[in-house]
Amino acid sequence: MDLVLDAADHYLLTPYVYPASWPEVGALRQVISLLVLTNVGAELLYLGVAAFNFYCVFDHRLMKHPHFIENQLQREIRLGVTSIFWMSFPTVALFFAEIKGYSKLYDNISDSALGWPGVILSVAGFLFFTDMVIYWMHRILHHKSVYKYLHKQHHIFKIPTPFASHAFHPADGFLQSLPYHVYPFLFPLHKVAYLLLFVFVNIWTISIHDGDFRLPWPLVEVVNGAAHHVDHHLYFYYNYGQYFTLWDRLGGSYRHPSVLRGKGPLDHIRKITASGESRR
Numbered sequence: 407m408d409l410v411l412d413a414a415d416h417y418l419l420t421p422y423v424y425p426a427s428w429p430e431v432g433a434l435r436q437v438i439s440l441l442v443l444t445n446v447g448a449e450l451l452y453l454g455v456a457a458f459n460f461y462c463v464f465d466h467r468l469m470k471h472p473h474f475i476e477n478q479l480q481r482e483i484r485l486g487v488t489s490i491f492w493m494s495f496p497t498v499a500l501f502f503a504e505i506k507g508y509s510k511l512y513d514n515i516s517d518s519a520l521g522w523p524g525v526i527l528s529v530a531g532f533l534f535f536t537d538m539v540i541y542w543m544h545r546i547l548h549h550k551s552v553y554k555y556l557h558k559q560h561h562i563f564k565i566p567t568p569f570a571s572h573a574f575h576p577a578d579g580f581l582q583s584l585p586y587h588v589y590p591f592l593f594p595l596h597k598v599a600y601l602l603l604f605v606f607v608n609i610w611t612i613s614i615h616d617g618d619f620r621l622p623w624p625l626v627e628v629v630n631g632a633a634h635h636v637d638h639h640l641y642f643y644y645n646y647g648q649y650f651t652l653w654d655r656l657g658g659s660y661r662h663p664s665v666l667r668g669k670g671p672l673d674h675i676r677k678i679t680a681s682g683e684s685r686r
């Protein structure tokens with residue numbers, strides 16, 4: 407995050423916003439800047455990508471599904487925007503620790519012991535680690551002793567739109583994002599790779615809620631896409647994963663997508679429309 411903070415300081419905050427008497431390295435100034443940058447960045451990314459997916463990718467026929475609730479879009483957006491705001495406080499605490507040098511983030515490829523292969527390995531490690539921890543975290547969040555307090559808010563939406571992607575109780579959202587933020591404190595990672603991964607995970611989360619159920623055949627078996635995740639929203643105890651089906655397969659919670667078996671939400675809509683017409 408220091409790359410973003412340095413750029414914001416250089417081009418905007420130091421010349422136009424803060425008084426000259428307030429140094430860039432002042433802790434309070436850094437925390438305020440990080441809060442503003444994190445909120446503006448995350449809200450724009452969420453609303454921008456989700457709106458694009460909603461208008462260009464999401465199949466609007468899904469809104470006719472009987473499980474699509476009243477005012478769903480407004481409820482998803484309200485919860486998503488509010489959650490990002492409250493999540494930003496603990497997230498900024500981690501960004502601040504990172505700026506103060508407590509993480510293992512590095513600036514140059516030459517800082518990696520293995521050079522480029524090291525950077526590629528660390529990205530693969532990031533995806534593997536976060537996929538694994540989120541899977542188990544997600545399963546715990548479904549345990550009946552905690553479910554109703556936190557994760558239930560996300561499952562109000564049985565037929566999610568891209569705006570449901572960030573619609574969580576803030577504590578739930580933060581817990582599920584924690585693996586991303588903890589990784590660079592445990593393992594070395596290039597700073598630019600970390601920023602790109604931060605953008606990627608947000609876009610990925612939106613994409614598994616966007617109702618585009620297509621996945622090329624070989625990937626269907628390995629990648630956890632929107633077809634898998636809509637079954638998580640509909641059937642609850644399956645497909646807890648984030649990017650891959652690996653942990654669902656190992657944990658016994660894998661469900662081959664209903665969409666690919668002719669039993670998806672659009673098939674359901676078609677069936678009730680046809681039976682309604684035949685009754686007329």
Ligand SMILES: [Zn+2]
Nearest residue numbers: 544548557638
């Ligand atoms: Zn869930």
Ligand SMILES: [Zn+2]
Nearest residue numbers: 560566615635
């Ligand atoms: Zn979801």
